[in-house]
Amino acid sequence: KAGVTQTPRYLIKTRGQQVTLSCSPISGHRSVSWYQQTPGQGLQFLFEYFSETQRNKGNFPGRFSGRQFSNSRSEMNVSTLELGDSALYLCASSLGGDTFRTQYFGPGTRLTVL
Amino acid sequence: QQPVQSPQAVILREGEDAVINCSSSKALYSVHWYRQKHGEAPVFLMILLKGGEQMRHEKISASFNEKKQQSSLYLTASQLSYSGTYFCGTGGGLSGANNLFFGTGTRLTVIP
Numbered sequence: 172k173a174g175v176t177q178t179p180r181y182l183i184k185t186r187g188q189q190v191t192l193s194c195s196p197i198s199g200h201r202s203v204s205w206y207q208q209t210p211g212q213g214l215q216f217l218f219e220y221f222s223e224t225q226r227n228k229g230n231f232p233g234r235f236s237g238r239q240f241s242n243s244r245s246e247m248n249v250s251t252l253e254l255g256d257s258a259l260y261l262c263a264s265s266l267g268g269d270t271f272r273t274q275y276f277g278p279g280t281r282l283t284v285l
Numbered sequence: 286q287q288p289v290q291s292p293q294a295v296i297l298r299e300g301e302d303a304v305i306n307c308s309s310s311k312a313l314y315s316v317h318w319y320r321q322k323h324g325e326a327p328v329f330l331m332i333l334l335k336g337g338e339q340m341r342h343e344k345i346s347a348s349f350n351e352k353k354q355q356s357s358l359y360l361t362a363s364q365l366s367y368s369g370t371y372f373c374g375t376g377g378g379l380s381g382a383n384n385l386f387f388g389t390g391t392r393l394t395v396i397p
Contacts, residue, residue, distance in 0.1 A: 216385060
């Protein structure tokens with residue numbers, strides 16, 4: 172089975188721009204979660220989508236948004252980029268549902284904001 | 286809601302043992318352990334559920350103490366391949382664990 176894929180792997184943007192990151196989950200997985208990883212804050216939960224609906228949300232400003240498509244692929248959008256948004260953005264997929272499920276992480280998208 | 290991990294870093298010689306702790310101020314329903322090597326994505330090691338058994342992955346095992354709201358990861362007879370940063374993630378509640386809150390990580394270095 173193919174793993175979680177994320178595109179692009181690297182991205183350089185300037186302040187004020189917006190960016191869209193993409194995540195394709197493992198086949199059959201219906202849940203996609205997004206995390207931001209920085210050296211100072213570690214891994215922080217952004218949001219989770221399950222069956223095209225946002226099911227959980229972390230403590231991030233509204234500039235961070237996402238969506239999920241019917242094929243479970245997910246996109247994350249960050250508008251009005253700030254320098255502090257530079258980070259590794261990881262998505263993780265799992266089967267989802269009501270019970271605890273293992274999450275499998277993608278390789279991440281490294282975003283640099285200049 | 287972020288769990289606290291200790292120690293922050295540890296250096297071991299091959300064959301030595303180590304314990305990594307993960308504590309939460311909130312009630313724990315599940316604890317997930319991941320290992321991340323430099324430049325790579327976190328890789329799942331094991332999940333412990335409230336009321337569940339101690340889990341094992343090769344020579345790595347973990348326990349979950351519900352009363353203390355703490356989980357411990359035990360690395361036995363460490364190998365060079367164990368080097369990396371270990372994260373514990375605590376579940377968001379009974380509705381599922383797809384919104385994990387991660388600790389700041391424990392950097393483990395195994396030297397020959």
